[in-house]
Amino acid sequence: MKILDSTRVLVIMPAWNEAESVGNTVREVLSVGRPYDVLVVNDGSTDATAAVAKDAGATVLTLPFNLGVGGAMRAGFKYAQRLGYQRVIQVDADGQHDPRNIHEVLAGLEHADISIGARFADRGDYSVSGPRKWAMQLLAKVISALAKTRLTDVTSGFRAANGRAINQYLDHYPAEYLGDTIDSLVVAIRSGCRVTQVPVEMRPRQGGTPSHNPVKSAVYLGRSVFALMFALTRKRSTISDPALAAKGAV
Amino acid sequence: MGNWPAFFLALAIVGVVFEMLRRKKLREKYAALWLFVGIGTLVLAAFPSLLTIVAERVGVQLPSNLLFIISILLLLGVCLHLSWELSVVEDETRTLAEEVAILRTMVEGMSAQDGDAPATPTTK
Numbered sequence: 312m313k314i315l316d317s318t319r320v321l322v323i324m325p326a327w328n329e330a331e332s333v334g335n336t337v338r339e340v341l342s343v344g345r346p347y348d349v350l351v352v353n354d355g356s357t358d359a360t361a362a363v364a365k366d367a368g369a370t371v372l373t374l375p376f377n378l379g380v381g382g383a384m385r386a387g388f389k390y391a392q393r394l395g396y397q398r399v400i401q402v403d404a405d406g407q408h409d410p411r412n413i414h415e416v417l418a419g420l421e422h423a424d425i426s427i428g429a430r431f432a433d434r435g436d437y438s439v440s441g442p443r444k445w446a447m448q449l450l451a452k453v454i455s456a457l458a459k460t461r462l463t464d465v466t467s468g469f470r471a472a473n474g475r476a477i478n479q480y481l482d483h484y485p486a487e488y489l490g491d492t493i494d495s496l497v498v499a500i501r502s503g504c505r506v507t508q509v510p511v512e513m514r515p516r517q518g519g520t521p522s523h524n525p526v527k528s529a530v531y532l533g534r535s536v537f538a539l540m541f542a543l544t545r546k547r548s549t550i551s552d553p554a555l556a557a558k559g560a561v
Numbered sequence: 562m563g564n565w566p567a568f569f570l571a572l573a574i575v576g577v578v579f580e581m582l583r584r585k586k587l588r589e590k591y592a593a594l595w596l597f598v599g600i601g602t603l604v605l606a607a608f609p610s611l612l613t614i615v616a617e618r619v620g621v622q623l624p625s626n627l628l629f630i631i632s633i634l635l636l637l638g639v640c641l642h643l644s645w646e647l648s649v650v651e652d653e654t655r656t657l658a659e660e661v662a663i664l665r666t667m668v669e670g671m672s673a674q675d676g677d678a679p680a681t682p683t684t685k
């Protein structure tokens with residue numbers, strides 16, 4: 312089973328108990344009038360997330376139990392690879408990422424393998440404070456140095472990937488805390504993926520409850536440093552070039 | 562000679578492991594370790610003087626300390642091994658969950674296709 316048109320883009324939306332907002336977010340993405348297919352990865356939700364997403368026109372991947380954002384995303388990447396999508400983008404189900412920015416973030420893939428929609432890059436008024444902010448700044452600094460390009464928001468969940476990056480992710484995309492952002496990104500860079508960022512604005516949540524609170528933010532600092540240290544010492548992957556792999560398979 | 566309570570305890574452990582193995586409640590790779598531990602204890606309980614001799618050889622003053630350090634290291638090893646096994650199993654579960662989700666979506670997609678257009682044969 313393969314898609315027929317490889318210029319189509321798969322929009323992967325990890326969603327966990329997001330019934331309140333996922334419907335609108337899916338409809339909004341589909342209504343921007345571009346070749347987007349939406350895949351909602353319903354991660355063991357206990358509410359109507361799957362039904363709402365399906366009604367809105369998305370394909371729904373239902374995981375039998377909660378795996379976390381990292382687990383959901385790897386399932387999405389696997390699906391994308393099986394169907395032959397050459398470009399994918401991760402978009403939050405809570406509506407915080409503006410679907411009209413999707414093509415801007417995708418445009419970053421013209422000269423990179425991974426393109427990050429960054430929230431602090433002098434655009435919009437999204438801000439965080441306290442330990443969470445320090446952690447984000449530290450992470451941004453270290454990973455910028457690694458990627459040899461200025462990255463201001465490495466924990467953004469608004470991230471696009473091309474075929475090469477998808478292959479890399481399938482090799483290493485931990486389900487652990489921050490595995491979906493820091494760990495996967497660091498290992499991708501060290502394995503030779505090029506990264507770029509595109510400034511975007513963040514919108515307020517469209518419904519449901521945020522998964523973070525002040526106590527969690529403090530823990531966030533420690534854990535992110537921990538995650539970073541591990542990521543920096545991990546084994547690199549050897550990425551198979553999708554174009555070459557496709558030729559070899561014939 | 563011989564420490565009978567300890568001996569019977571060790572015997573009971575070896576018996577339980579054997580029985581679990583026989584009923585397939587325990588995989589062989591874990592059973593081997595426990596049988597080894599059980600038989601070791603059995604031997605030590607039967608001949609406690611062995612411990613004293615070995616302790617003298619390696620230069621441990623109190624024989625019981627030798628026993629403690631060996632037990633602690635062994636348990637530490639077992640814990641580490643179990644954590645490792647668990648991580649492997651979790652990883653496999655994750656992969657299966659992904660696989661099941663993808664297959665389910667594809668199967669549902671196929672049956673929806675068949676149901677929606679029963680008259681027109683699909684050209685694919």
Ligand SMILES: Nc1nc2c(ncn2[C@@H]2O[C@H](COP(=O)(O)OP(=O)(O)OP(=O)(O)O)[C@@H](O)[C@H]2O)c(=O)[nH]1
Pocket residue numbers: 324325326327328329352353354377378379380383384402403404405407468516520521522523
């Ligand atoms: N698959 C999956 N998705 C999740 C899980 N937890 C959160 N998400 C999704 O990840 C996206 C981002 O989650 P949020 O809770 O908004 O996190 P955030 O945007 O970093 O933080 P806020 O600023 O509080 O909104 C949403 O689409 C959630 O539905 C999870 O355990 N599994």
Ligand SMILES: [Mg+2]
Pocket residue numbers: 403405407516521
């Ligand atoms: Mg959010």
